[in-house]
Amino acid sequence: MIVLPLLKGLKLTLKRFLNPFSIITIQYPEKKREVSPRWRGIHYFAKDEKGETKCVACGLCQAVCPSNVITIEAAEEPGGTRYPKRFLINLTRCIFCGFCEEVCPKDAIKLGRNYEFVNYKRSDFILNKEDLLNYDLVKP
Amino acid sequence: MLFFVVETVIKTIVVFGVFLLFCAYLTLAERKILGHIQVRIGPNRVGPWGLLQPIADGLKALFKEEVVPERSDKVLFIIAPMISVSMALCLMAVIPFGDHITLFGKKINLVIANSEIGLLYLFAFASLADYGVVIGGWSSYNKYGLLGGLRAAAQMISYEIALGLSCVGVIMISGSLNLVDIVKAQAGGHWNVIYQPIAFIFYIICALAEINRTPFDMPEAESELACGYNIEYSSMKFSLFFVGEYAHLMIVAAVATTLFLGGWHGPYLPSVVWFLIKTFLIVFFFMWQRGTFPRLRYDRIMMLGWKVLLPLTLANIFVTGLVMVLAR
Numbered sequence: 122m123i124v125l126p127l128l129k130g131l132k133l134t135l136k137r138f139l140n141p142f143s144i145i146t147i148q149y150p151e152k153k154r155e156v157s158p159r160w161r162g163i164h165y166f167a168k169d170e171k172g173e174t175k176c177v178a179c180g181l182c183q184a185v186c187p188s189n190v191i192t193i194e195a196a197e198e199p200g201g202t203r204y205p206k207r208f209l210i211n212l213t214r215c216i217f218c219g220f221c222e223e224v225c226p227k228d229a230i231k232l233g234r235n236y237e238f239v240n241y242k243r244s245d246f247i248l249n250k251e252d253l254l255n256y257d258l259v260k261p
Numbered sequence: 262m263l264f265f266v267v268e269t270v271i272k273t274i275v276v277f278g279v280f281l282l283f284c285a286y287l288t289l290a291e292r293k294i295l296g297h298i299q300v301r302i303g304p305n306r307v308g309p310w311g312l313l314q315p316i317a318d319g320l321k322a323l324f325k326e327e328v329v330p331e332r333s334d335k336v337l338f339i340i341a342p343m344i345s346v347s348m349a350l351c352l353m354a355v356i357p358f359g360d361h362i363t364l365f366g367k368k369i370n371l372v373i374a375n376s377e378i379g380l381l382y383l384f385a386f387a388s389l390a391d392y393g394v395v396i397g398g399w400s401s402y403n404k405y406g407l408l409g410g411l412r413a414a415a416q417m418i419s420y421e422i423a424l425g426l427s428c429v430g431v432i433m434i435s436g437s438l439n440l441v442d443i444v445k446a447q448a449g450g451h452w453n454v455i456y457q458p459i460a461f462i463f464y465i466i467c468a469l470a471e472i473n474r475t476p477f478d479m480p481e482a483e484s485e486l487a488c489g490y491n492i493e494y495s496s497m498k499f500s501l502f503f504v505g506e507y508a509h510l511m512i513v514a515a516v517a518t519t520l521f522l523g524g525w526h527g528p529y530l531p532s533v534v535w536f537l538i539k540t541f542l543i544v545f546f547f548m549w550q551r552g553t554f555p556r557l558r559y560d561r562i563m564m565l566g567w568k569v570l571l572p573l574t575l576a577n578i579f580v581t582g583l584v585m586v587l588a589r
Contacts, residue, residue, distance in 0.1 A: 127554065134298045134553040146302045 161217045161232040164210055165261040166253040174254060175229035178205040182221035182230055190215045205250060212238065212246040233261030264367065272373050273354075280353050284507040285315040291507075291548050298552035322500040330402050330493050337400035342498045345393025345505035351386050352512040355379040357441045359525045359533035371525075371533065372441055379440035380432065383516060384425055387471065390509055391417040394473065394480055397502065398490030409489025412559065413480035416470055419566035420477075424467035426574035430460045430581040431520045444524030452523040460577050461521045463570055465546075468513040470566065472506065474547060476554040477562055484556075514543035 137143055147154050156162070166174040178195035196206035221230050230253075240246055252258055289304065289311060296303025304311035329335055359371030376382055391413060398410025431453050432438060435446040447453055454461045470477035481489035491502045518524060518539040527535035557565070 130553045131550065134549060137300055138294065138297045138549070138552075141297075143300045144297070144302055145300050148302075 156234055156236065160234050160236070161219045161222075162235040163212070163233050163238050163259045163261075164215075164221070164248065164253060165231055165233050165256065165259040166250070167229050167231055168254065172254075174205070174208075174250065175227045176205050176208065176225075177203045177227055177229070178208075179203075179226065181224045181226065185220045185224045187218060187220065188214045188216050191221065208250040208253065210248045210253070212248060213243060231261065233259060235260040268367075268369060269373065272369075272371075276353055276358070276373060277350065280350070280508065280511070281504070283511060284504055285319065287507045287511065287544065288318065288503070289314050290544075291551075294545065294548045295552045298549070319500065322497055325496040327496040327498065328493070333402045333493065334400040337396050338493075339498070341393050341397030341400060342494065342501035342505065343393075344396065345390055346501045346508065348386050348390035348393065349505045349508035349512060352383055352390075352509075353515075355382050355440055356512070356515045356519060357444055357524060358515070358536045359531070370441070375441050376439065378438050380428065380438045380443070380520075383440075383512075384421070387509070387512070388417065388421055390505065391471075393502070393505060394490050397494065398480065401490075401493035403493050405486045405488070406490055406492050409480040409486050409492070412486075413473065413490060416473070416477065416479055416562065416566075419563055420467045420470040420570075423463060423566060423570035423574050424471055426571070426578060427460045427463040427467055428520060429574075429578050430457045433578070433581055433585060440519050440524075444519055444526070447523040448526055450523070450526075452521065452526075454521040454523075457521065457577070457581070460574070460581075461517070463574050463577070464517060464521065465543075467570060468517065469547065469550075470562070472509045472513050474510065475551045476557050478556060479559055479562060510547060511540065511544060514540045514547065517543050 166176060169175050178193050180193055180195070183191045183193050190211045192207065192209040192211075193205050194207035195203055197203050217232065219232050222232050238246075248259070292314075293303040293311070304314045307313040307317045329338060354373045355376050357370070357372035357375075361368050361370045363369070394413040395410045395417070398406040398408075398413060401407075431443065434453060434456055435443045437443060437446070443453075469475075473480050479489075480486075481491065486492075491499055494502060515536075518536060522539045522543075524539075525532035525536040527538075530538075
């Protein structure tokens with residue numbers, strides 16, 4: 122009575138051991154795991170037709186951000202359109218909640234699908250406007 | 262005389278080298294087997310199928326910093342891993358790993374020391390190997406290490422008896438303590454496991470407790486003792502404990518093969534191959550059950566040792582003796 126469950130357990134583990142198709146490991150650097158469609162990764166700027174940022178520096182994302190990650194310095198073009206002179210995202214503090222993406226009236230700031238963002242220096246984790254438009258860097 | 266010395270030295274070197282190699286690759290085998298049991302792959306980055314992993318591990322351990330705790334008993338702290346590994350390696354001396362072969366017209370027995378008290382020697386040195394664990398845990402001035410050492414001592418005492426008693430039936434049947442004679446008595450398929458099946462099961466259980474493996478790995482219970490007796494050890498001392506543990510694991514399997522599974526006997530294949538096949542089957546079983554069973558509670562282990570295994574092994578001896586007398 123005591124022995125039977127033990128033998129059952131041994132049978133189960135032997136089955137797992139002998140079945141090579143039961144392995145669920147993903148060989149990471151060669152094969153990457155598919156992230157969910159709603160995945161929130163590294164931020165990037167959506168571009169307009171001129172390849173510039175759609176951002177108008179309204180400051181809503183700065184206001185909504187729960188961890189005070191975003192710093193915006195607005196400026197105005199001669200025609201009266203506003204644009205961000207400086208736009209900084211501090212990724213070391215970001216919690217990837219996606220509020221900035223939700224609140225943006227111009228759909229300018231987006232959270233991409235990239236979850237591999239490694240640097241040697243902390244200062245490299247502060248993304249500026251050019252970084253957010255550089256899709257080779259942020260890999261949206 | 263000269264031939265005897267040369268023969269023994271060569272046998273010792275070969276057995277020592279091969280044995281250490283096996284021990285190193287047992288670590289890889291264990292990780293692979295546990296990996297597949299847990300639907301993982303196991304190490305596969307260093308070399309093809311991870312075959313160079315033991316070498317990489319050894320090199321890494323060599324280059325690590327060696328820490329000796331300030332308030333530890335330094336002499337004992339340094340000696341403990343040496344005891345653990347050397348006693349385990351000494352055990353290989355009396356294991357007959359094959360039938361005799363003929364080289365240059367001389368008959369060579371494939372056993373280093375054909376001792377008349379082989380089995381007694383085995384038990385004596387197997388108990389000494391546990392002192393490595395006890396002393397290591399005790400001397401390192403760490404409460405977890407101390408608890409691990411205490412548990413090792415308690416477990417050693419309670420399972421050594423049942424381990425010895427489970428082998429008495431075999432001694433009674435073969436009428437000898439000489440391991441070569443015990444193997445020879447099992448020729449022609451008369452394996453002791455057929456006559457002593459219960460003793461074989463008890464031997465396996467006690468052996469698991471003796472070498473501190475799951476489900477009896479009390480001295481190093483990771484979840485409660487944070488690695489137990491070897492918590493303060495680092496670098497090569499730590500890996501010496503590991504080598505000792507795996508050497509002991511293999512010895513225990515080899516003894517089980519010798520006593521119960523007919524040693525080197527088997528058809529067609531050379532005797533050494535048969536011996537290794539049987540030994541590694543038991544080693545595989547040890548790793549397989551490690552991936553299956555959870556650790557027993559400490560008081561349960563003590564209860565199993567004293568209240569279940571001890572009376573049952575004694576009963577087994579009694580029944581064996583009774584049957585032997587009646588059958589005569």
